[in-house]
Amino acid sequence: MQNLKYPIGRYQAKQSVSPRDVAPWIDEIQVLPDQLREAVENLTDEQLNTCYREEGWTLRQVVHHLADSHMNGYMRMKLALTEQNPTIKPYRQEVWAELPDSQRDISVSLDLLESLHERWTYLLKSLDQKQLERTYRHPKSGEIVLKSAIGLYAWHGKHHLAHITTLIKQKNWN
Ligand code: NI
Numbered sequence: 001m002q003n004l005k006y007p008i009g010r011y012q013a014k015q016s017v018s019p020r021d022v023a024p025w026i027d028e029i030q031v032l033p034d035q036l037r038e039a040v041e042n043l044t045d046e047q048l049n050t051c052y053r054e055e056g057w058t059l060r061q062v063v064h065h066l067a068d069s070h071m072n073g074y075m076r077m078k079l080a081l082t083e084q085n086p087t088i089k090p091y092r093q094e095v096w097a098e099l100p101d102s103q104r105d106i107s108v109s110l111d112l113l114e115s116l117h118e119r120w121t122y123l124l125k126s127l128d129q130k131q132l133e134r135t136y137r138h139p140k141s142g143e144i145v146l147k148s149a150i151g152l153y154a155w156h157g158k159h160h161l162a163h164i165t166t167l168i169k170q171k172n173w174n
Helices: 019-040 059-082 106-126 146-171
Strands: 135-138 142-145
Touching: 019 059, 019 106, 019 146, 059 106, 059 135, 059 146, 135 146, 142 146
Parallel strands: none
Antiparallel strands: 135 142
């Protein structure tokens, strides 16, 4: 079960993040929408409604979840850039994934992610070293430095993309 749930492994926060770590993470965030679109473009509705693992989300929900999560991620980073160590608002991702908009055609979220990541990575590439040290506070996980959050979201995109590509491979859908 473990490798289906964490196909690229759990997120491992780096102890110290150097400026050299950040640029590749931003690149990974930038290419995610294209990679995601390429992975799902030939899937049928039935395939999209298949769970990537037992008790897991459908591929459709995974795509919509990426939009939910990354909208929150973008907001969190903008809050960190414009306020002093703001406390961000967690959201109940499992329940969001059950709302009706998570059952819709995935093209809506693929387009959303494309625009969102375009703005997001434009902003991230503009940041100087001082801005990368800004922080937000998650009520449960505590203080998060912006440069580490970039690594977290880079991992997050690859993590869910791997759910999709692993299932496609396993089912021989390509
Ligand atoms: Ni997620």
